[in-house]
Amino acid sequence: MRNLNGASAPERLDVDSDGVRLAVYLSGPPDAPPMILVHGYPDSARVWEALRRELDARFRVIAYDVRGMGGSAAPRRRGDYRLAQLARDLRAVADASCGAQPFHLVAHDWGSIQCWEAVTDPANAARIASFTSISGPCLDHVFLTRMSLSQSLKSWYIAFFHLPLVPQLAWRLGGAALWPWWLRKTEGVRAPRDPDQLRNGINGLQLYRTNFIARAWQPRERRTLVPVQFIVPRRDRYVTPALSANVAQWLGHYRREVIDASHWTILRDASLIAARVERFIQSCQQRIA
Numbered sequence: 001m002r003n004l005n006g007a008s009a010p011e012r013l014d015v016d017s018d019g020v021r022l023a024v025y026l027s028g029p030p031d032a033p034p035m036i037l038v039h040g041y042p043d044s045a046r047v048w049e050a051l052r053r054e055l056d057a058r059f060r061v062i063a064y065d066v067r068g069m070g071g072s073a074a075p076r077r078r079g080d081y082r083l084a085q086l087a088r089d090l091r092a093v094a095d096a097s098c099g100a101q102p103f104h105l106v107a108h109d110w111g112s113i114q115c116w117e118a119v120t121d122p123a124n125a126a127r128i129a130s131f132t133s134i135s136g137p138c139l140d141h142v143f144l145t146r147m148s149l150s151q152s153l154k155s156w157y158i159a160f161f162h163l164p165l166v167p168q169l170a171w172r173l174g175g176a177a178l179w180p181w182w183l184r185k186t187e188g189v190r191a192p193r194d195p196d197q198l199r200n201g202i203n204g205l206q207l208y209r210t211n212f213i214a215r216a217w218q219p220r221e222r223r224t225l226v227p228v229q230f231i232v233p234r235r236d237r238y239v240t241p242a243l244s245a246n247v248a249q250w251l252g253h254y255r256r257e258v259i260d261a262s263h264w265t266i267l268r269d270a271s272l273i274a275a276r277v278e279r280f281i282q283s284c285q286q287r288i289a
Contacts, residue, residue: 009025010025010026010027010052010061010063011025011026011027012024012025012026012071013025013026013096013097015064015092015093015096015097016092017067017088017089017092017093018080018085018088018092019075020067020072020073020074020075020080020089021072021073022064022065022067022072022073022089022092022093023045023064023065023070023071023072024062024063024064024093024096024097025045025062025063025064026060026061026062026097027052027056027060027061028055028056028057028058028059028060028061029060030060031060032058032059032060033058033059033060033103033104033129033281034059034060034062034094034097034098034101034102034103034104035055035059035060035061035062035103035104035105035106035277036062036063036064036090036093036094036097036098036103036104036105036106037051037052037061037062037063037106037107037111038063038064038066038090038105038106038107038108038111038112038114038115039063039065039066039069039107039108039109039110039111040107040108040109040110040111040112040113040135040136041109041110041200041201041204041207041208042069042179042197042200042201042204043069043108043109043194043200044065044066044069044070044071044194044196044200045063045064045065045070046070046192046194047108047191047264047266047267048061048063048266050266050267050270051106051266051270051273051274053270054270054271054273054274055274055277055278058278059104060097060098062093062094062097062098062103064089064093065196066086066089066110066111066114066204066207067080067081067085067086067089068081068199068200068203068204068206069196069199069200069203069204070194070196070199070200071196074199074203078206078209078210079210081206081207081209081210081211082210082211083113083114083117083139083211083215084117086114086117086207087114087115087117087118087121090105090114090115090118091118091124094127100127102126102127102128102129103127103128103129104128104129104130104131104132104277104281105118105119105128105129105130105131105132106131106132106134106277107131107132107133107134107136108134108135108136108266109134109135109136109238109239109263110136110204110207111136112133112134112135112136112137113136113137113138113139113207113211114207115131115133115136116133116136116137116138116139116140116141116222117222119131119224119226119228120138120140120222120223120224120250124226125224125225125226128226129226129227129281129284130226130227130228130229130280130281130284131224131226131227131228131229132228132229132231132276132277132280133228133229133230133231133244134231134233134265134266134273135231135232135233135236135238135239135263135265136239137239137243137244137247138222138247138250139211139212139215139216139219140215140219140220140221140222141219141222141243141247141250142215142219142243143215143216143219144219144221145246145247151239151240151242151243154237154238154239154240155238157238158208158212161205161208161209162208162209162212162213167201167202167205168202168205171198171201171202172198172202175201176197176198176201177197179191179193179194179197179201180192180193183264183267186237186262187262187263187264187267187268188262188268189264189267189268191264191267221250222250223250223251224250224251224252225252225253226252227252227253227254227280227284227287228251228252228253228254228255229254229255229256229257229276229277229280230244230254230255230256230257231257231259231265231273231276232244232256232257232258232259233258233259233260233261233262233263233265234258234259234260234261235260235261235262236261236262236263237262237263238263239263241258244256253284253287255280255283257276259272259276
C-alpha cells in the first residue's frame with residue numbers, strides 16, 4: 001500500500017484472528033503512543049492514507065483491512081462477520097501491534113459500528129485509551145432509542161444490501177469502477193482507485209446481512225467508561241446527527257462535535273479530523289493527570 005503522495009508504504013504485518021489472516025499496516029515511531037484506525041464500508045485501510053500522514057509523526061499509526069476487504073482474507077461463513085468476531089479481530093491486531101499497551105481508537109462508518117462492540121466490553125476498559133467515532137453509531141443504542149423517519153429514509157441502502165444477488169451484481173456491473181466518480185459527485189472528494197474495490201463491496205455486504213437485523217430485533221444495553229468522542233458531519237447523507245444525540249446514559253466521559261462536513265470527511269478534511277482526534281486525546285490525558 002502506497003501513500004497518496006507516492007511515499008513508501010507502511011510496514012505490513014499479517015495477523016491471524018481465529019483462522020483469518022488480517023493485513024495490518026504500521027507507520028510512525030515504534031515508541032510513540034499507538035493509535036488503531038478501523039475503516040468502514042466499502043473501503044479498505046487505504047482510506048486512511050491522508051489521515052495517516054497527519055498523525056504518524058506523533059503516533060504509532062496502525063490500520064488494518066477488515067476481514068474480507070483489502071489485503072485481508074475472507075471467511076467462508078456469513079456468521080464469521082458477527083460483531084463479536086470483529087471485536088476479536090481488533091483485539092488480535094492490538095495484541096500483535098502494541099502488546100498490552102493501551103491504544104487510541106479511531107473509526108469511521110462500519111468501522112465505528114463494529115468498534116462499539118469492543119468499546120462497550122468491560123474487558124477492554126483499561127486497554128482502549130480513547131475512542132473517536134466518525135459517522136458510526138452503536139447499533140444497540142440506535143435501536144434502543146428508535147430510529148427517526150429521517151434516518152430511516154436515509155438508510156434505504158441497508159434494505160438494498162439485504163436483497164439476494166442484486167447488490168453483488170451492482171458492484172460487478174460497474175459499481176466498483178464508478179465508485180471514485182460517486183465519491184467525487186456526492187462528496188466532492190477525489191479518491192484514488194482502490195484495486196480491491198469490487199472485493200470490498202461484495203464481501204463487506206456480510207457486515208450488514210450478519211448484524212443489522214439481529215441487533216434490530218434484540219438490542220442490548222451496551223455501556224462504556226472508555227472516553228468517547230463523536231465527530232458528527234452535519235451534511236452526512238447516510239448517518240443523521242440524531243443517531244449520536246441521545247446516548248449519554250450509556251457513556252462516561254464523552255464529547256460530541258458537529259462539523260460542517262459530509263460522510264467521507266476523513267478523505268476531504270484529514271487535517272481537521274487529525275486536530276480533533278489529538279485535542280480529544282490531550283483532554284483525556286489531562287483528566288487522568
